[in-house]
Amino acid sequence: MAFVITSPCLGEKSGDCTDVCPVDAIHEGDDQYYIDPELCIDCGACEAVCPVAAIFSEDSVPEDEQGFIMKNRSFFHTSV
Template identity: 50%
Template sequence: MTYVIAQPCVDLKDLACVEECPVDCIYEGERMLYIHPDECVDCGACEPVCPVEAIFYEDDVPGEWKSYYTANVEFFDDLGSPGGAAKLGAIAKDHALIAALPPQEHEET
């Protein structure tokens, strides 16, 4: 099991979850963040710090965002398991599901 980042993160990328993650398994794509399913240790530290509540335990992803599980997994198909996001920095790509979305608007806080 793993945690999944869903639609509220698209075009926001707050990075609070990245700072909180003890195993450096949250990677930055062009428009959103992705949790590596094999590197995540299911600690849950990322979930409460997400300001838009975009992070869910795999079994708890709301129905309308179930496809984000696949997007998080498939994002790493060509990257494999790099062993930490800090080594790579921002990755100049997104999963096709995310890339196809229109720009997302977020309220200013």
């Protein structure tokens, strides 16, 4: 189970999450940051420092943000 970055990150780009990720799983995209589900070790460090509360464990993503699970996976071209 990986963490997922959702809509509050759109345009935010503060990058605090990238500084604390111990495995460098977070990458910057054109509109937001994304977490590589193959590299994420589910430590939760990114979630704790996100200034806009945009990061959730995949099984805790709010219903209205579920599309970001696929958006995140598509960024890394991984299957669901």
